[in-house]
Amino acid sequence: MIVELRICVPEGLSAVALQACRDQVGTAETAFFPGASVAPKGDLIEVQVARESVEELIEKLQVLKVEEVGSIVIATPELVLSRRAEEAESVAPGDGADAMIWDEVSHQTGEDSRLTWSYLAFLVLATQLAAIGIVTNSTIAIVGAMAVGPEFGPLAALAVALARRQWTLGRRAAVALAVGFPVAMLLAALTAWLSIPLGLFPTDALDTGSAVEFIYHPGPYSLIVAVLAGTAGMLSVISRRSAALIGVFISVTTVPAAGFVAVALVLGEYQKAAGSALQLLVNLVGIVAAAFAVLVFYRLISRRLPEATAKRLRWQRARTLG
Incomplete structure (x- = not known):
């Protein structure tokens, strides 16, 4: 998978940034447009690089403080037909499907963790659906x-905040959860x-609901399912597979548990x-812990792959010269 970076830099920094792009393992093509940037004034660099090498290149550009004096735009083309692109992917460390771009993950989870009206609306609607399912x-x-x-967004953001120590992101996600669930x-x-006087459901509805007993009977499998869901959810965010993320949504009992708490309190079923x-607590903690563990694992792997690739390239050069 090829990723395209559009880098805007001041004239005095463009030569160093351009060299960093050209020297990066996994770079397919590099284009340089002197004076192309008007605001801010500077040069423009466009580089196509294998996805598994993007994070390392971004780290180099961050050392140069490119994002402070200019900008970095990351985009993924739908289709790239190029032999150079295929060669770049073959020499890049790891596999593009497993590569993680930290800033991309932080941005995606950050957008999904904001306490917005749409987030509240989805959480309220989901909890209402859960309550209806419980009483019926x-x-x-x-x-x-x-x-x-929509609760997986803030939970994933909490995991990212813990892994990267982005406390502003963590506070925003915590607020979304702390406000959203009580309101819903x-x-x-x-x-x-209001439904009880209208006769929409009987007061003993929780006594006859055998299909929803799993909601108020937490056990070892509650934590296991939460951990598996958190792992699958974060993997889907990293690999950008939305279909897998939908599967995560329908495997955890966060919203159903919240709805059950509301109904049970109204009916006086305090034990349930x-x-x-x-x-609810087990699911929330399990998801965040598992997502955090996935991020830590990927961080360790991403640090070792470039070292292994560098050793392989040195060995290949030595063999060629020898």
């Missing part, structure tokens, strides 16, 4: 609530309270409310 004993409605829930649960409780609250 409908697993279909509960699965729908899982798919609609309060509205679900209000809806349940406590069990579902514990289920």
Whole structure:
């Protein structure tokens, strides 16, 4: 997979930045446009590089403080037909599907972790669907609530914040969770309270809902599922596979647990409310912990791959000269 970088730099820094791009293992093509940038005034560099080499190149450009005095735009072309691109991918360390670009992950999770009206709306709608599924004993409605829930964004952002020590991102994600869930649960409780006098569901609805017992019965598998979901979710973010991320949404019981807490409190089922609250906590902690572990693993791997590639290239040069 080839990634295109558009780098805007001041004239005095362009020669060093251009050399860094040309020397980077995995670079396919480099173009230089002197004086092409008007605001800010400077030169423009366009480079095509294998995705698995992008993070190393960005680190070099960050050492030069390119993003402070200029800019770096990262884009992924849909299709690149080039023999040089194929050769660049073959010599780059690792595989493009497994490569992680830290700034890309931080940006994506940061966008998904903001406390916005749309985020609140999706979380409220998901919790309402979960509450309906609980009182009607409908697993279909509960699965729908899982798919609609937007909570994985802030959870992934928390993991990124812990891994990169980006505390501003972590605070923003924590606020989204700390505000979003109570608001959604309060509205679900209000809806349940208004529905009882209307006869929309009986007061013993939780006693007959065998299909939703897993929500208020947390156990070892609750943590296991949360860890697996957090791992799969972060892997899908890194590899940009949205289909896998949807599968994560419908495998965790965060939103259903929140809805169950709201309904159980209205009906006076405090023990079941406590069990579902514990289920919610287990899922939240398990997802963040697993996502954090994935990021730490990728950080270790990404540091070792360039070293292994450098050794392989030195060995190849020595063999050629010898």
